[in-house]
Amino acid sequence: MAFIHAYHTDVGIKKKTNQDAVLVKTAKTPNGYVGMFVVCDGMGGLDQGELASATVVRGLSDWFEIVLPDLLHSNRQEEDIRDALKACINEQNAKILDYGDETNTKVGTTVTALLIIHSRYYIVHIGDSRAYQIGERVTRLTKDQTLVEREVERGNITPEQAQKDPRRNVLLQCVGATRELDVVILTGETEAGTVFLLCTDGFYHKITDEELLMELRPNPFLNEKQLKYKAIKLIDAVKERKEVDNISIVLAHVV
Numbered sequence: 001m002a003f004i005h006a007y008h009t010d011v012g013i014k015k016k017t018n019q020d021a022v023l024v025k026t027a028k029t030p031n032g033y034v035g036m037f038v039v040c041d042g043m044g045g046l047d048q049g050e051l052a053s054a055t056v057v058r059g060l061s062d063w064f065e066i067v068l069p070d071l072l073h074s075n076r077q078e079e080d081i082r083d084a085l086k087a088c089i090n091e092q093n094a095k096i097l098d099y100g101d102e103t104n105t106k107v108g109t110t111v112t113a114l115l116i117i118h119s120r121y122y123i124v125h126i127g128d129s130r131a132y133q134i135g136e137r138v139t140r141l142t143k144d145q146t147l148v149e150r151e152v153e154r155g156n157i158t159p160e161q162a163q164k165d166p167r168r169n170v171l172l173q174c175v176g177a178t179r180e181l182d183v184v185i186l187t188g189e190t191e192a193g194t195v196f197l198l199c200t201d202g203f204y205h206k207i208t209d210e211e212l213l214m215e216l217r218p219n220p221f222l223n224e225k226q227l228k229y230k231a232i233k234l235i236d237a238v239k240e241r242k243e244v245d246n247i248s249i250v251l252a253h254v255v
Contacts, residue, residue: 008231009248019049020248041200043108052109059092096176108176123186138209202245
């Protein structure tokens, strides 16, 4: 399998700095292409969020180039990749925490990363950025690690109330906040024609699944220029609806 991919990131209509970070990397192997796609949202309420998001993106980029090639030959590939991804995130967490201790600052970031190895995908998830899979319907693959999401699960508030709840942005965990992290790793199978969407929370609050399906339903004639246009069009729509946060999306069309 190969990938048609695109990304777009925007500071938004209110903030002066963009604390989001994105990563797109692909490589050809004897058995096909592999790809790494990442979005990180540096914490807007914390200092120097852009440093935290950039640290995680850089760490995953190095992992893709240095660690992954050996894992592709492992007899325990899935287990080893899961362990190695968790170790990478924990290493970045420690770096960010150490920096915070040295500078007496609080620095944090979410991370949602998609690794595709041939027909298998792995998602690394901490925080409230999201991963979607789009085919004939839109499927959200990640669960927001937020206070309001937990309240919805417990039946204390409705999903509609959660969208307007003032605690909407309160995270249960992020990279750089605590020494102990619960790194969520999700796995599944993909196939040609699937579109994966990764996004920060500045994107999804103002967009519907119906709009995502209309714009991103897999199309065999879609090329990277067209996919980039779709990314810009969607983010422009979010800005027109007065989203005040940074806005970032990454698109990967498996072909």
